[in-house]
Amino acid sequence: xxxxxxxxxxxxxxxxxxxxxxxxxxxxxxxxxxxxxxxxxxxxxxxxxxxxxxxxxxxxxxxxxxxxxxxxxxxxxxxxxxxxxxxxxxxxxxxxxxxxxxxxxxxxxxxxxxxxxxxxxxxxxxxxxxxxxxxxxxxxxxxxxxxxxxxxxxxxxxxxxxxxxxxxxxxxxxxx
Numbered sequence: 001x002x003x004x005x006x007x008x009x010x011x012x013x014x015x016x017x018x019x020x021x022x023x024x025x026x027x028x029x030x031x032x033x034x035x036x037x038x039x040x041x042x043x044x045x046x047x048x049x050x051x052x053x054x055x056x057x058x059x060x061x062x063x064x065x066x067x068x069x070x071x072x073x074x075x076x077x078x079x080x081x082x083x084x085x086x087x088x089x090x091x092x093x094x095x096x097x098x099x100x101x102x103x104x105x106x107x108x109x110x111x112x113x114x115x116x117x118x119x120x121x122x123x124x125x126x127x128x129x130x131x132x133x134x135x136x137x138x139x140x141x142x143x144x145x146x147x148x149x150x151x152x153x154x155x156x157x158x159x160x161x162x163x164x165x166x167x168x169x170x171x172x173x174x175x176x
Contacts, residue, residue, distance in 0.1 A: 057130055064114050064128040065145065065160050071095045071116070072143045072162040079138060086136040086143065093119035097136060102129045141167035 072078060077089040086097040095118050102113040112131045118124035133148040146159040 053130075060128045061131060061147070064116075064131070065162075067116060067126065068097065068143070068145060068160075069162040071097075072164050074166055075164045076166045078143050078164065078167070080136045084135055086138070086145075088143070090118075096120070099131075099134045099136075102131070 071088045071090060075088045075090050075095075079087050081087060084099065088095040088097070095116060098115050100113050100115065102111050112133050113127055113129045114131055114134065115125065115127045131147070135146050135148070137144045137146065141164050142161050143164070144159050144161045146157050148157050
């Protein structure tokens with residue numbers, strides 16, 4: 001017990017240890033650092049996931065374009081109707097290409113489906129989901145498929161063309 005004559009002595013300086021204020025500052029700095037690290041991790045994970053989806057989308061577009069070029073290569077005629085469907089006349093029948101809404105969007109800006117049928121038969125149908133909006137056009141012997149990628153934040157339109165040597169030979173001034 002203390003008597004009135006004893007003075008309160010201040011704590012000795014130089015004694016190892018932390019003051020409560022130092023611990024609080026350290027905890028606040030640690031919390032801020034953890035929040036920053038978490039945000040960086042979330043952004044990196046999202047970028048990785050989007051990159052995987054975009055790579056898959058490019059693969060689907062490549063597969064569809066390869067098939068379209070095969071169809072157009074030996075075609076004597078190709079037209080686009082009022083609904084925007086591409087009709088390619090081939091020896092095995094009419095191949096119809098159409099763009100419609102995808103059943104389940106895979107990626108923002110990729111809500112469309114590209115379908116290919118031969119003579120309307122379900123057995124000969126192929127489809128590619130998760131593509132950007134697209135349109136067909138035919139100019140002479142050239143069939144063009146244009147993907148409208150502006151909605152997905154990728155910039156302008158991207159076009160792929162296919163040419164038919166059969167239509168080229170049949171056209172006036174074509175190859176002999």
